[in-house]
Amino acid sequence: MSIRTRRKRGSTLQLLLMLVILIVIVILIIWWPVPASAAVPAQAPQEQADRAIVESTLVRGGDMAPDFRVEMLSGEHVALSSLRGKVVLLNFWATWCPPCREELSHVQAEIIDRFKDKPFVFLPVSRGEQRKTVERFISQTGYKFDVALDPSQEVYRKYATNYIPRNFLIGADGRVLYVSVGYDEADFKELIANIADALQ
Numbered sequence: 001m002s003i004r005t006r007r008k009r010g011s012t013l014q015l016l017l018m019l020v021i022l023i024v025i026v027i028l029i030i031w032w033p034v035p036a037s038a039a040v041p042a043q044a045p046q047e048q049a050d051r052a053i054v055e056s057t058l059v060r061g062g063d064m065a066p067d068f069r070v071e072m073l074s075g076e077h078v079a080l081s082s083l084r085g086k087v088v089l090l091n092f093w094a095t096w097c098p099p100c101r102e103e104l105s106h107v108q109a110e111i112i113d114r115f116k117d118k119p120f121v122f123l124p125v126s127r128g129e130q131r132k133t134v135e136r137f138i139s140q141t142g143y144k145f146d147v148a149l150d151p152s153q154e155v156y157r158k159y160a161t162n163y164i165p166r167n168f169l170i171g172a173d174g175r176v177l178y179v180s181v182g183y184d185e186a187d188f189k190e191l192i193a194n195i196a197d198a199l200q
Contacts, residue, residue, distance in 0.1 A: 053181050056162040061179055065090070065170045066158040070125060070148035073135060078123070078148065081174070086119040087198045088170040089191075092127045092156050095137040099183040100165040104143065110192060112145060118199045119172065123148060127156045127164055169194055 059065065065088075069079040080088065089111065093100035104124070112122050125148040126134045134147055150156055160166055169178040169191070178194040180187050 053163055056160050057179065059159045059168060059176055061176050063176050064174055065168060065176050068155045068158060070150060070155060072146045072148050073138065074146050083121050084174055085172050086121050087172055088121045088123055089195060090168040090170060091124040092164050092166040093124055094127050094129055094164055095133055097164055103165050103183040106188060115195060115199065120199060125150045125155055128153045167191055169198060171198055
């Protein structure tokens with residue numbers, strides 16, 4: 001047997017061996033069982049986010065709204081219980097939060113002005129910020145509504161553990177009627193519709 005024949009036979013064996021290995025790998029990829037934890041649906045990140053929001057919400061629709069007392073930028077002190085008989089939109093926000101800022105930019109025209117002749121109160125509570133920061137923000141934006149301060153997050157922690165903006169629509173009887181987290185146009189319209197329903 002010549003050297004050339006041996007080399008040719010050796011090359012053929014190598015090719016066959018590589019082909020067998022490739023076939024085994026493809027079979028393993030196709031048939032290898034996937035653990036249930038690895039088979040995550042495409043919507044999992046959104047589902048996880050939704051679950052986190054639900055778990056961080058301490059007060060839900062139908063609950064009595066926990067009472068609190070806050071100082072407003074104006075210096076006035078307001079207790080939630082003193083607003084009984086009115087529909088209250090309790091809004092938690094912060095100056096550094098882009099969705100909060102977007103939401104607040106629509107409040108004056110679409111909520112405060114719209115319901116000004118109704119037994120309605122918009123109560124925005126600045127979460128975890130000092131008076132100077134909030135005053136500067138209100139001055140820069142030109143907002144005319146008063147804002148409550150919650151620098152230690154004492155009020156916020158009665159309602160939630162994370163995520164802003166948050167809205168709690170509270171009925172005249174002190175019960176929570178509607179809760180929303182985050183901001184988008186559709187949710188904001190739904191919030192307005194719920195306020196209108198509560199005032200009928």
